[in-house]
Amino acid sequence: MKVLVTGGAGFIGSALIRYLVLEEKISVINLDKLTYAGNLNSLKEVEGNSLYQFVKGDICNSELLDQILEQQQPTGIIHLAAESHVDRSLDAPDAFIDTNIVGTFQLLKAARKYFSTLTEELKKTFKFHHVSTDEVYGDLADSGLLFTEETSYDPSSPYSASKAASDHLVRAWGRSYGLPIVVTNCSNNYGPYHFPEKLIPHVILNAVFGKPIPVYGDGSQVRDWLYVEDHARALFTVFKNGKLNSTYNIGGHNEKTNLEVVKKICEVLERLKPEKPNGIGNYSELIEFVKDRPGHDIRYAIDASKIAKELNWSPIESFETGIEKTVQWYLENSWWWSDVLNHKYELSRLGDKTV
Known part of the structure; x- marks a missing residue:
């Protein structure tokens, strides 16, 4: 098996590549444009691994795509390359x-x-995921x-509208042209190597530096x-065993308000990093409510029963x-996020392998 992963230097893409190479021992070609959120430091664990190749390039470049597919002959494609930050889309x-x-x-x-x-x-074995x-x-509100x-x-938002359009295109190519496709729709991700503009790492790092923790609305x-x-x-699991032309929702079974998430992070930091900056008493003192963003959806919640029943997948981690x-990861890996905050990681974009 050889998989072409687009957007593999991003948060979810790098986690997927680490899993495929290190756990499943699968050959991976990583195609990434290396925009502001693409960070090769997130793939240090697979650097030099014979199963991993990196290609710097843009999925809008049709000639490059043809060249990669012809040369590499992948047995499937997992497409993650996307702009994903709602605020930036606005x-x-x-x-x-x-x-x-x-x-x-x-x-x-x-x-x-x-x-x-x-x-x-x-x-028979090719799949476009x-x-x-x-x-x-959209918004479930209080339904x-x-x-x-x-x-x-x-x-x-412009972000979700653009992703909706891409979903429709993929399904159309499956129906009209017979391309073997699957689509997955996931809930909010969090974990190591998450770009600091996102809620959870933003809260962690602001708290560590004693800076205000902004919370939209209430x-x-x-x-x-x-x-x-x-x-x-x-x-x-979906790439390997998912039914063709199907959609699978992937959720963590962890519905939390943004304020609950922020307070939980502050609670964990009280235990893991009790020494605080700037003489603050508790991390929660840093919470500041700010003007809500336009069109802010009230509630998202995933029914992930289909993937559980059909493919026997369920999350291992609870939110806690x-x-x-x-x-703990952010406290122990300042080498990664300090380079991101200082934009030093961008220097790695010079001299990257290309085809």
């Missing part, structure tokens, strides 16, 4: 349209062309319902939290165990 949506929609379109075109060259035997988000479903694979799409927005290593296992591991 300020500058162009990149989200380019990468999430146009990039997915280019990748689908290249995959279809490559698939047509395979023998009938190889066609598109990794998406539960945000495409008490859960997102299922049949929930209608109702995206709220912090009552609810998300289902999924430990990233659980997600990596789920992605491989996962957040403990996450906070």
Whole structure:
């Protein structure tokens, strides 16, 4: 098995590659443009491993895609390359349209062309796995319902709208052209190597430095939290055994309000790092409520019963165990996040391997 992973230098992509190479011993080609959130330091554990190759490139580059597929002859594609930060999509949506929609379109075109060259035997095992988000479903508000694979799409932000469009394109290529596809929609991920602009690492690092911890609105927005290593296992499970032309929702069974998440992080830090900066009494004193962002969805919640029943997957980590591991990782790995905060990791983009 040889898998082309797009966006493998990102948070979820790097977790998936570490799992595929180190746990499953699978050959991986990592195609990543190395935008601001793409960080090769997240893949130090697989550097030099004979099963791992990195290619710097853009999924919008059709010639490059054709070249990689022809040269590498992968047995499947797991597509994670995407712009993913809601706030950035509100300020500058162009990149989200380019990468999430146009990039997915280019990748689908290249995959279809490559698939047509395979023998009938190889066609039976090839799969295009598109990794998406539960945000495409919109806002559950106070309905008490859960997102299922049949929930209608109702995206709220440029980010979720662009991901919804990419989901539709993938399914259209499966139905119209016979490309063997699967789609997964996941809930909010967290864990090691998470880019500091995201809620959980942002809270951890602000607390460590004694800086204000901003919370949108009153912090009552609810998300289902999924430990990233659980997600990596789920992605491989679907890639390997998922039914073609199917969708699987992947969730952590951990609904928490944003304020609950922030307070839990402060509680864990009280135990793991009791010595505090700037003479503060408790980490929770740093919490500051700020103006809510436009179109902020109130609640997301995943029904992950399908993947549990059909593929026997369920998360290993509870939120309590996962957040403990996450906070501990950030406290022990300042080498990673200090380079991110100082933008030093960007120097690694010079001289990267290309084809």
